[in-house]
Amino acid sequence: MEHLDAEEILDLTIQDAFPHIFNRGTVYVAPDTPIRNIALFLIPLRELYTSGIVVMENHIPIGRISPTHILKKVVENGYPQCLAATAKDVMVSIVREVRATFTLRAVLEIFRDTKFGFSPVMKNELLAGTISTRDFLPFIVKMGVERPANAIASDLIYIDPRISIENTLRIMFEEDIRKIAIKEKNQVTIVDDRSLLGYLFSWETGKPNALDVDIDVLPKSNVANFPHTISISKAAEELLVKNLPCSISEDKIITPWDFVMKVLGAHVAKTDMNETVLLD
Numbered sequence: 001m002e003h004l005d006a007e008e009i010l011d012l013t014i015q016d017a018f019p020h021i022f023n024r025g026t027v028y029v030a031p032d033t034p035i036r037n038i039a040l041f042l043i044p045l046r047e048l049y050t051s052g053i054v055v056m057e058n059h060i061p062i063g064r065i066s067p068t069h070i071l072k073k074v075v076e077n078g079y080p081q082c083l084a085a086t087a088k089d090v091m092v093s094i095v096r097e098v099r100a101t102f103t104l105r106a107v108l109e110i111f112r113d114t115k116f117g118f119s120p121v122m123k124n125e126l127l128a129g130t131i132s133t134r135d136f137l138p139f140i141v142k143m144g145v146e147r148p149a150n151a152i153a154s155d156l157i158y159i160d161p162r163i164s165i166e167n168t169l170r171i172m173f174e175e176d177i178r179k180i181a182i183k184e185k186n187q188v189t190i191v192d193d194r195s196l197l198g199y200l201f202s203w204e205t206g207k208p209n210a211l212d213v214d215i216d217v218l219p220k221s222n223v224a225n226f227p228h229t230i231s232i233s234k235a236a237e238e239l240l241v242k243n244l245p246c247s248i249s250e251d252k253i254i255t256p257w258d259f260v261m262k263v264l265g266a267h268v269a270k271t272d273m274n275e276t277v278l279l280d
Contacts, residue, residue: 003144006267010105014121014131017104021129028054031088035070038087039201042067043194051118051132055091061120061127063091067193074200075169079210097122108268117257136260140236145263149226149235152262153252156181161216168215179246189220223248232263
C-alpha cells in the first residue's frame, strides 16, 4: 500500500478529507440550556465518539462544551447547586469559525491553540457538521508510521478504587486527563469523564452526596492492550477496527489525541504537544 505524506494530508480541505462529517447528526443547544440536559445529550454520544456539543445562538455557533467543562462546574459549585448552571456558564467561546474549505493544517492549529479537539464546521453560512481528532485516525493509518506506538503514548494515572468521585475529578483536572485507571487483581479498567457524567446526572443516581461516593461504584471499561512492538499506524488501525476509545500498555495509554496531535500535529508547528490537552 502506498503511504500518504503528512504535508499532503495537511493540505487537504475538510470537505475533501472528511465528507462523512456532513452526513452524521450534529447536536447543538441554546445558551440557556440547563447543564443536566446537556449532560444527558453527551452521555449517549460516547457511542459515536462525539467529543462535544455545539452552543448555537441566532443560528450561529458561539461555543463548545465537553464533559470536562460540565464536570469542572460540578466541582466548583458543588452538587446539586451546579444544576442552576446553563450552557453559557460552562461553554468555551468560539473565537475562530471553522469552515468546510479550511485545510486540515488550519484545523489542527485550532485544536492545538484551544486545547480542544472538537469544532463545529460551517458550510454556506450554516452549521454543517462537527470535526474531532478521531476523524483523523484513518490518515494516521495511511501514513504507515513505523515508529513504536509507545513513543507517543501518555502516562497512565492510577487511583485507589475507594477514592471519592470528587477527589477523582480533582486528580483528573490537575493531570489534564479524561481517562483514569483502576487496578484490581491484576485487572486494569478505565473510568472516563462520560462515566462520571452519567453517574452524576442520571435521574436514578443524582443525589446531594453524589460527589462523596467511592469511584468504584461507577461502570468501568475494559480496553485493549497494545504490545511494545506495535507501530503507530498499526495501533491506530487497531483503535479503528475494534472501535475503541483508547489502548493501554502497562503504564502507558494512547488516545486519538496522541495519534493525531503528536504525529500529524508535529508537522503543523514546532510545539511540545505533550503540553496540550485533548477534550474529545
